[in-house]
Amino acid sequence: NAGVTQTPKFQVLKTGQSMTLQCAQDMNHNSMYWYRQDPGMGLRLIYYSASEGTTDKGEVPNGYNVSRLNKREFSLRLESAAPSQTSVYFCASRRQTGDTYEQYFGPGTRLTVT
Amino acid sequence: AQSVSQHNHHVILSEAASLELGCNYSYGGTVNLFWYVQYPGQHLQLLLKYFSGDPLVKGIKGFEAEFIKSKFSFNLRKPSVQWSDTAEYFCAVTPAGTGNQFYFGTGTSLTVIP
Numbered sequence: 001n002a003g004v005t006q007t008p009k010f011q012v013l014k015t016g017q018s019m020t021l022q023c024a025q026d027m028n029h030n031s032m033y034w035y036r037q038d039p040g041m042g043l044r045l046i047y048y049s050a051s052e053g054t055t056d057k058g059e060v061p062n063g064y065n066v067s068r069l070n071k072r073e074f075s076l077r078l079e080s081a082a083p084s085q086t087s088v089y090f091c092a093s094r095r096q097t098g099d100t101y102e103q104y105f106g107p108g109t110r111l112t113v114t
Numbered sequence: 115a116q117s118v119s120q121h122n123h124h125v126i127l128s129e130a131a132s133l134e135l136g137c138n139y140s141y142g143g144t145v146n147l148f149w150y151v152q153y154p155g156q157h158l159q160l161l162l163k164y165f166s167g168d169p170l171v172k173g174i175k176g177f178e179a180e181f182i183k184s185k186f187s188f189n190l191r192k193p194s195v196q197w198s199d200t201a202e203y204f205c206a207v208t209p210a211g212t213g214n215q216f217y218f219g220t221g222t223s224l225t226v227i228p
Contacts, residue, residue, distance in 0.1 A: 004157075031214060042118070042204060043158075043218040050214055058215070090158070094214075100165045101213065102148065105158040 002026055004106035006091050012112045013081045021076040021109050023091030031094040032074040033058075033103065034066060036087040043090065049074055081113045116141045118207050120219035127195050128227050135190040135222050137205030144210035147188040149179055152202040152221075161203075164188065175199070197228045 004025045013019055025032065030051045035043040035058075045058030049068040063085060065077045078085060091106040117140045127133060139145060149161040162173025169181040179190045188205060205219040 033214070033216070035218075040123075040220055042120075042220040043206075043216075045216060048214045056214070059217075092158075100146075100163065102160045102163055103150075103158075103216065104160075105150075107157045 004091055004093055004104050006089075006106040006109050008109060009107065010110050012114065013078075014114055015082060017081050018077070018079050019081065019111075020078075021089055021091075021111075022073070023075065023106060024073045025091075025093040025104070026072065027093060027095065027104065028071070029093035029095055029104075030071070032068065033092040033094070034064075034074070034076045035090045035092065036060065036085075037090060037108070038087050046076065046089075078111075081111075083113045085111065086113045087111060116207060116209065116215075116217045118205055118217050118219040120203075120205055120222050122222045123220070124223045124225070126225045126227065129197055130194050131226075133190070133192040133195045133199070133224070135203055135205075135224070137188045137190065137219055138186050139188070139205075139207045139217070140186065141207060141209050146208045146210055147179075147181060148206040148208075148216075149173065149177070149188070149190050150204045150206060150218075152204065154201065158204065161190070195224070195226050197226045200224060200226045 007022045033048040034046040047066040049055045052071045089109045092103040119138045147164040150158040152158045164171045172178045203222045
């Protein structure tokens with residue numbers, strides 16, 4: 001049981017380049033999330049997917065697109081990277097247990113845009 | 115937008131000292147509350163959560179938190195910290211019924227000196 005996995009772990013892009021961050025979970029969770037973590041800002045929700053085939057914007061969606069490929073995989077795409085997108089990106093999935101829930105996080109992708 | 119405040123940005127304690135980290139949120143309705151911990155080089159892990167019932171919640175590794183509705187607070191406590199508690203601590207809130215809009219605080223960095 002690998003939990004939530006993310007690839008790549010590190011990436012350096014030039015301004016204007018595109019890339020896709022991959023996320024997969026093997027816990028059969030319905031909901032998945034993408035966050036960015038910036039110094040002094042905490043984690044901010046970019047997009048989430050409540051179930052396979054649905055996606056919704058979070059707090060900071062501009063400059064990003066997402067795809068919920070299937071129940072396991074949720075990818076984040078930067079079409080034209082900007083220095084402001086330099087950040088650590090975390091993927092998470094949500095486990096529902098009765099009336100409560102909690103998130104499980106991946107190890108993160110550290111992205112630098114020059 | 116909702117906000118979550120963690121006023122202690124960086125806390126330094128000696129081993130065996132007591133810990134209290136503050137968390138306040140701005141949402142006026144019913145909320146679900148979480149504390150996550152991020153050890154150096156690792157992903158975020160759930161320490162504890164509150165959905166309903168006893169406002170004093172016990173989590174893993176000897177941590178507990180108290181929900182005080184009148185103060186919009188969910189402070190994290192531990193009676194005696196260890197060097198291994200050195201980590202970043204994040205408070206998070208979801209308005210009840212949303213389930214997917216998680217709002218995180220900016221985090222508190224805890225350093226425990228042996």
